[in-house]
Amino acid sequence: MERRKFMQKAGVAAVGLGSIPAAQARTLGQSEQAFKKLKHNINHSVCQWCYSDMPLADFLDVLVDWGIPAIDLIGPADWALLKEKGIHCSMCNGAEISLTEGWNNPKYHETLIANYTKMIPLVAEAGYTNLICFSGNRDGMNDLVGLQHCVEGLKQIIPLAEKHGVVIQMELFNQINHPDYMADNTLWAVELCRRLDTDNFKLLYDIYHMQIQEGDIIRTIQQYHPYFGHYHTAGVPGRHEIGDNQELYYPAIMKAIYETGFQGYVAQEFIPTAKKPLNSLKEAFRICDV
Template sequence: MKRRNFLATAAAGSAGLASGYASAGHPNGQKDFQLKYNINHSVCQWCFSDIPLEDFLKTLNALGIKAIDLIGPKDWPLLKKYDIHCSMCNGAEISLTEGWNNPKYHEQLVQNYTEIIPQVAEAGYTNLICFSGNRQGMSDYVGLQNCVDGLSKIMPLAEKHGVVIQMELFNQIDHPDYMCDNSLWGVELCRRLGSDHFKLLFDIYHMQIQEGDIIRSIQTYHPYFGHYHTAGVPGRHEIDETQELYYPAIMKAILDTGFTGHVAQEFIVTWENKIDALKDAFLRCDVERT
């Protein structure tokens, strides 16, 4: 299921769930949930959007998870209340399909990011997401230069405030026509911009579908990857034995690069107990350093 469609349907299943999750900070087996914290764990809120955000933050606190992804400015005060870090901010983008590769969106995007970047810094956060947008008949070479032209207008502000703009990589199955759909294109964009304040959000699920060879990509291009998302392939579900990726090895590869950012779980839960599924994912990714 696509991120842009999920929020529209998730609310239909929210009735009757809130009371159960309000006390989910102490699920069965809580005392056995012990993390090593070699990985800086996070989770994408939209995957658990049927749980009231405040209840979900309470649960994260109980689990010892101190970060959450894809939260905008209006909810940052709530994160502050529960001492949860926003490891990937949003709110400046127009949409996943209307992005920096198209000059007709540059004026609005520059305005949006100029407004949000100082807010991210003031809140004590670092990462702000962005998207390439869809091709719509445009060549990748033209779109690449368009991204450079547009993003160059906000990079001085990002650098001034210590904010890292991160463009997410998507696959063509879930997001047909999206331009930033492979590591090489994204890496070339990073190289042309030439700023440590522009990175790629390497979504492991998306890139396993699109190009595979995940560990080699991490080993080769890790200087350009500023953040990671997880999910199982196929189906974007749990990262357990039902899927083809072996996440402990992937996490060790990430650690071996010296990465100190966040890895956020972004899978659609199929388990009856959503918090148990999340705990299981954290434990699978909570590897030892080699």
């Protein structure tokens, strides 16, 4: 299951996770009092699409039980439910067209500008800060041309984002999962930040994607962290659990993030393979709680 397919078919259950009865999930959460002693030097979050077999309300109950404060990639239709449960939306979505149709192509600018102009005030009114965006695919376009197109388009919405205190965040992807996606490397994306020259545009640094695409994760975080406003995790290879059966050592990565003084959120975005996927998620929070 890939996130782009989930976003295209919102509300459809993910494949392969198995059903998680709500009562069992609540019991699992309520019985783990020790888990609530996490240090929370890292602000923990999670991407709901990875657990979409479970009703959102029940999943939020688990997060409440565990003391996890936030959830990623939720649009306006579900914000009222988040507020009812006391869970923060650490990364809003709903203004983008798709992962492949983004700011690098001027033919999408009119729609994107309209979408983000409508969404930015809604994000602020709801008390949230971060709103995701995407570069889009190259479709034969030169990277420097696409970079300039992104600058020209995003400059049309940045003043509104600054006015409302909303941070637009562009996610970085690899070329294996997202062939032809333009924002596939840190240097290109950092240059975009530099040209926009605002605190209201940052990068969503997806550790899984960038390990596949370019590696050197910790040094990159140390060098370019001022441009990173949000992080996603997953194991490499396979985008599954972040335990010791994959090549990234997340305690060291989280320590590096913490040492930069990062105050944003780190969201788990792996696809669990265990028979009890909530146990995998719980373990991931433990691993990342440095």
